[in-house]
Amino acid sequence: MSRIGFIGTGHIAAPIARLMAAKGHEISVTERNAEVSAALKAELGVTIAPPQAVIDASDIVFLCLRPHIAAEVLAPLTFRADQQVVSVMAAVSAEDLAKLCAPASDFVQTIPLGFLQSGGCPMAAFGxxxxxAELFEPENPVVKVADEAALNAHFAICAMVPGILDLMATGAEWLGDVTGDADGAEFYTTQLMAGFLAAMEKGTAGRLAQERDALATEGTLSLQMTGTLIEQGAHEALRAALGAIGKRLEN
Known part of the structure; x- marks a missing residue:
């Protein structure tokens, strides 16, 4: 088992720490989010320490900082050449990581979401x-990407998740208004989507479109829905948002 440290302890770091602790690793965290770090100590018995002490005590260091404060936090710290570094920070390049974490040079950048603690979260990996794979599989599949541009594109798709949740929230609200049962409406909406996606065959390009077309046949309510989304520009809006996020990540 490894000694794993977390620089930054927020909504992404916490589920990773829980999963790593469940696998038997020794965990230390910083107190950047005092409430979360205290909860992890009470729940898992992790060590809370200043950032340099966390680095000194760790074989593997997870960098879970907000990108705009990464340089400020990391620049004063000293890493070791033998350490392995996992960055979950969007828009912090491999070049920047190499400078901030020198002499450590063993890096991987990835994109986790909080549900990885339960398994089934694909993790795009550059580096x-x-x-x-050693840390997260088989519960969470690791998807190797060719370069940082591809990694950033995967980051953009991760940002699509709250967008889809936003649309689902609108649908559930509409259903609740019609039925008068807001709780039942949200349950039905979430279970409908979760069940359908869980039942889909995975791993082949075009599967989403095939499933859409199997439902949205001539004269159906499904075709009315997909047609209206096209007419109202929903797809153009999504592509525009993904493109803008991709450009933001390049800067």
Whole structure:
């Protein structure tokens, strides 16, 4: 088992720490989010320490900082050449990581979401993907990407998740208004989507479109829905948002 440290302890770091602790690793965290770090100590018995002490005590360091404060937090710290570094920070390049974490040079950048604690979260990986596989598989599949541009595109797709949730919330609200049962409406909406996606065959390009077309046949309510979304520009809006996020990540 490894000694794993977390620089930054927020909504992404916490489920990773829980999963790593469940796998038997020794965990230390910073107190950047005092409430979360205290909860992890009470729940898992993790060590809370200043950032440099966390680095000194760790074989593997997870960087879970907001990108705009990464340089400020990391620049004063000293890493070791033998340490492995996992960055979950969008828009912090491999070049920047190499400068901020020198002499450490063993990096992997990835994109986790909080549900990885339960399994089933795909993790795009640029860099040492084998480290992520050792830590997170088989519960969470690791998807190796060719370069940072591809990684950033995967970051953009992760940002699509709250967008889809936003649409689902609107649908559930509409259903609740019609039925008068807001709780039942949200349950039905979430279970409908979760059940359908869980039942889909995975791993082949075009599967989403095939499933859409199987439902949206001539004269159906499904075709009315997909047609209206096209007419109202929903797809153009999504592509525009993804493109803008991709450009933001390049800067």
């Amino acid at each position: 040492k993907d084998r480290l992520l």
